[in-house]
Amino acid sequence: xxxxxxxxxxxxxxxxxxxxxxxxxxxxxxxxxxxxxxxxxxxxxxxxxxxxxxxxxxxxxxxxxxxxxxxxxxxxxxxxxxxxxxxxxxxxxxxxxxxxxxxxxxxxxxxxxxxxxxxxxxxxxxxxxxxxxxxxxxxxxxxxxxxxxxxxxxxxxxxxxxxxxxxxxxxxxxxxxxxxxxxxxxxxxxxxxxxxxxxxxxxxxxxxxxxxxxxxxxxxxxxxxxxxxxxxxxxxxxxxxxxxxxxxxxxxxxx
Numbered sequence: 001x002x003x004x005x006x007x008x009x010x011x012x013x014x015x016x017x018x019x020x021x022x023x024x025x026x027x028x029x030x031x032x033x034x035x036x037x038x039x040x041x042x043x044x045x046x047x048x049x050x051x052x053x054x055x056x057x058x059x060x061x062x063x064x065x066x067x068x069x070x071x072x073x074x075x076x077x078x079x080x081x082x083x084x085x086x087x088x089x090x091x092x093x094x095x096x097x098x099x100x101x102x103x104x105x106x107x108x109x110x111x112x113x114x115x116x117x118x119x120x121x122x123x124x125x126x127x128x129x130x131x132x133x134x135x136x137x138x139x140x141x142x143x144x145x146x147x148x149x150x151x152x153x154x155x156x157x158x159x160x161x162x163x164x165x166x167x168x169x170x171x172x173x174x175x176x177x178x179x180x181x182x183x184x185x186x187x188x189x190x191x192x193x194x195x196x197x198x199x200x201x202x203x204x205x206x207x208x209x210x211x212x213x214x215x216x217x218x219x220x221x222x223x224x225x226x227x228x229x230x231x232x233x234x235x236x237x238x239x240x241x242x243x244x245x246x247x248x249x250x251x252x253x254x255x
Contacts, residue, residue, distance in 0.1 A: 023206030028177035033216040041154040056154045061192040064167035071182040090157035106134035114150035190214045
């Protein structure tokens with residue numbers, strides 16, 4: 001009887017030391033960004049109706065946790081993903097995916113497209129292909145992949161390949177929120193295709209929402225040769241810590 005009691009005590013004590021799942025927290029705040037004026041570009045080759053001039057495709061601003069996250073939840077199951085070429089634009093202009101995701105690029109326009117990327121994390125050139133055809137790319141390395149059309153220079157899209165599922169798209173009023181992050185210390189990246197990126201350190205306590213303010217500024221230069229971007233060296237400017245918002249300033253609806 002004493003032996004059974006001793007075994008039960010050992011099992012109980014052992015159970016007390018089994019770590020549970022990490023508690024989660026939230027990061028929210030606001031991104032201040034100088035929005036560039038709309039820019040137009042002309043097609044490199046004549047279309048059936050003549051040369052075309054259109055606005056450069058806008059892409060949302062992203063906020064995300066850089067690198068692997070211990071205790072991260074699994075990515076939600078993804079259906080077949082596609083970035084469609086339609087009406088001489090990429091739709092959607094932005095996808096966020098885990099590593100080793102396949103994305104198709106169907107052409108639904110009545111003229112040729114040539115989809116390519118010179119990004120360091122994924123370089124490819126799908127060549128020219130007509131209406132009704134589709135080609136696919138597997139995104140097998142973390143990073144930001146900028147995608148263009150060689151024929152229509154205003155067309156652009158981006159694929160962000162992450163090592164964790166913690167990211168947010170910045171709203172039109174500049175606010176963002178990323179929930180469910182395991183408590184810990186992280187590097188938070190804010191990225192915009194026109195104005196660059198910034199990386200800041202954030203501490204995420206369980207159940208508490210640190211509020212951060214990130215300012216991005218830069219010059220709109222879509223024709224400048226693309227610089228190699230990596231998640232471990234995204235920003236030309238790096239802050240030592242996130243700048244706190246003034247009390248009550250978060251989510252005030254102002255940029």
